Amino acid sequence: MPELPEVETVRKVLEKWVIDKTITDVEFFYNGVLDGINKTSFINNIKNQKIKAVDRKGKFLLFKLSDYILISHLRMEGKYYLVKENVIDPKINKHKIISFTLDDGNKLIYHDVRKFGKMKLIKYEEESTDKSLSKLGEEPFSINEEELYKKIKSSKRKIKTLLLDQAIIAGLGNIYVDEVLFFSNIHPNREGESISKKENKKIIEHSIKVLNRAIELGGSSVYSYHFAGSVSGKFQNELQVYGRKDLECFKCGSKIAKTKIGGRGTHFCPRCQK
């Protein structure tokens, strides 16, 4: 489901729900969420752990527990709900993946229609070596301009694909890459090699602008998608190209085009983006 702004919105909601609560029990409804990690040790280790903080790294959520870090990735459709113990909501129940019982009488439910989301528990000392975390690139807010440029300039891959690669830059996904390339006036099909230093700078600047604005508005809710409890974002009202196929470009009036790049639907203005 989500990109950096949506995950950040979820993180803030989770903070309100679970900080200083202790996990007293765990119940699984789909074992695949652990991706091969041992379920018994997961349960044993997480029981009686207190949730001290909820952090975010790229699109990963990090629940900082007393002795462990619970890493959660929502992938396409993962959501969290907080429900009173004993209250059964059939809408939530259908795609329930895992339920954490908290010591305040609530349950934190992880819900995922497509079952793509993943979770694992690591020790604090594993944070810097963890396979998924350690290969993440910097987020646009902190990325080094020269280092990003080196990676882009030395590649024949398409710029759209490069910006979706979390090892190169973390946090952008299919919606915001299309938006950033629009604001940067760069055609998504361009090879990395062809990107100028100035364009590289524009990419970073617009990434920061777009992500910050989306965070301000609580992310984008497209396809009437809601992502944590009943929270839904408002940034979809400001999207320039994503989901606007055949509609008029706000800048030049041309029809927004949609194509496929790296298997992903890609929206752009054929006149504004060169």
Added chain:
DNA sequence: AACGAAACCTGCGCGC
């Protein structure tokens, strides 16, 4: 080593 395609899943909207 580096790249693109396929795989992982379910649900929805569309055309026939």
Added chain:
DNA sequence: TGCGCGCAGGTTTCGT
């Protein structure tokens, strides 16, 4: 109404 197809905010794995 029913069926098949293509599509969906992501990442990992599998071939070449």
